[in-house]
Amino acid sequence: MPEPNNNLQQELKNLIFGILFTLAQGKLMTDYGPLAGNIFLSAWIFVGIVLTALIKSDLKRHNVNAGVTKMDVKAVPVESPTELVPNGIDYSVHTESRI
Numbered sequence: 001m002p003e004p005n006n007n008l009q010q011e012l013k014n015l016i017f018g019i020l021f022t023l024a025q026g027k028l029m030t031d032y033g034p035l036a037g038n039i040f041l042s043a044w045i046f047v048g049i050v051l052t053a054l055i056k057s058d059l060k061r062h063n064v065n066a067g068v069t070k071m072d073v074k075a076v077p078v079e080s081p082t083e084l085v086p087n088g089i090d091y092s093v094h095t096e097s098r099i
Helices: 008-032 034-054 060-069
Strands: none
Touching: 008 034
């Protein structure tokens, strides 16, 4: 069963980080001009890209799907619905109702 991606605690941490990040960027822009603020943001975006590239994720769903494409997955036979019909009545024939 997959785990949920976010919870309330993580969302609050992200919110606090975003507020502090915005305040720091605003202070840089006020004191040193827009160029300093833009360099600050660009540097942190670059750090985020590098950290994201270094993440080695466990791709369980990807591995399962890869097994399907390699045909490593075996089908499990099941009985057809006609074998389970009681009293010999075949429910597989569908008739259209005319109203």
